[in-house]
Amino acid sequence: MKLAGTADGPPFDRPGRGWYWKISGPANVLRSRSLGPADFELPDLGNRPAPPPPPRPPPGDDGPPKDRPVPADGVGPDGQMLHYRIATQTVAGVRVTIAASAPRDAVLGPLGEAMRTLAISLAVLGIALITAMLLQVRLGLRPVESLRRAIADVRAGVRERVPEEQPRELRPLADELNALLGENAANLDRARRHVSNLAHGLKTPLATMSVALRKEAPGADDVQSLVLLMDRRIRHHLGRARSAALGGPVRARTELAPRVADLVLVLTRVNAEKPIDVAQSIAPSLAVACEQQDVDEMLGNVLENAFAWCRAKVNVKAAVERRSVVLTIDDDGPGLSAEQMANAVQAGRRLDESAPGFGFGLSITRELAELYAGALTLSRSELGGLRAEIRLPAA
Structure with missing residues (x-):
């Protein structure tokens, strides 16, 4: 029995494009018109591994037919890579092989x-x-980043507490931090009060003894040296205690302009009988990394001397030099010689016995400045009197 018929519809009617079909029977072979006189050999399917079984069809579905076309790849008559689909069917009792090809690019x-x-x-x-x-x-x-910046501000002295307005997850942490900061501040304040009480309780009697001994007979030199030794040791240990208190986790920050303005107002009223022209040149944002009471004590000692010895003019200015703030106080008073300047910063050295006091003001200012890694320098002022420069770390 010979096969007859054709199926040369598009795209199997275009020669040389890779779209071919061929039906092979026992007596003859039918080919697509696109093959022309050429022919192609079907790939050998004997060595191909068995395909995986199809998935189990759902109930009520017969699933795909068992005699589905087999895919294969091979080379066409023009050396072109083709993709084949090959099926074997029985037609009218005759076993025939049906193969169709397409360009591999058209598939891939x-x-x-x-x-x-x-x-x-x-x-x-x-x-x-x-x-x-x-x-x-x-x-x-x-x-979390906002909380970190708030903690950095606390460390730098910009703020005293962490803001309580935090997300619900961070609010307990902020509360614990504020409690810790409050406890540290209370401990620091207690330690500073104890140090201050000890300083006031010991320095004044020692200063009184030193002044009294200088007025006694010459035989009191040994006692005078003991008093000076006691004073040095007390100052040494008080300085260490104060330095330990200042070295805590929270750095202080004190703005200079309002502190100077308050002290100048007080000293102007105290010296109301003497007209004094005070010129202030301090930026409002300028601040030092020092405790406020220490700044008040240093400024108070230096400004009090300037108001006491000036004739009619006091200049106060501050400038930033690298990481330090230099506060300069000038007066137009009589000033001091180089030897007097060296003696003025010594504890208990009074340059004028007729003036009130014990001679500890400038020495205390120098010690406080050095506690903050700063310095107190005395020199000749442009106004003709004394210039005091206090160098402190910038906040």
Whole structure:
């Protein structure tokens, strides 16, 4: 029995394009018009591994037919790579083999295009997810960064406490930090009060003894040396205690302009009988990394001397030099010689016995400045009197 018929519809009517079909029977072979006089050999399917079994169909579904066409790849008559589908059927009791081919690019092209589109979509989705994750992490950690900056401000002395307005998750941490800061501040205040009480309780009697001994007979030199030794040791240990208290976790910050303005107002009223022209040149934002009461004590000692010895003019100015603030107080008084300047910063050395006091003001100012890694320098003023420069660390 010979096979007869044709199926040369598009695209099997275009020669040399790779779209071919062939039906092989026992007596003859039918070929597509696109093959022309050429022919192609079917790939050997004998050594191919058995395909995996199809998935179990759902109930009520017969599933795919068991005699489905078998896919295969091979070379066409023009050396072109082709993709085949081969099926064996029984027609009118005759066993025939039906094969159809298509260019491999025509099969893999849409698949590659679909995979490319899928890859681009997955890449865009991945980038979007990563961006969303980064934004979520950044936005989620923003309260933590805000809390870190608040703690840094506390350490720098800009604020005393961490803001209590925090997200619910961070509020317990902020409360604990504020409690710790309050406890540290209370301990520091207690330690400073004890040191201050000890200083006032010992320095004044020692100063009185030193002044009294200088007025006694010459035989009191040994006692005078003992008094000076006691004074040095007390100052040494008080300085160590104060330095330990200042070296805590919270750094102080004191603005200079309001402190100078308050002291000048008080001293102007105290010296109301003497007209004094006070010029102040201090930036409002200028601050030092020192405790306020120490700044008040240093400024008070130096300004009090300037108001006491000036004739009619006192200049106060401050400037930043690298990481330090230099506060300069000039007066137009009589001034001091080089030897007097050296003696003025010594504890208990009074240059004018007729004036009230014990001679500890400038020495205390020098010690406090050195406690903060600063210095007190005396020199000749441009106004003709004394210039006192206090160098302190900038906040």
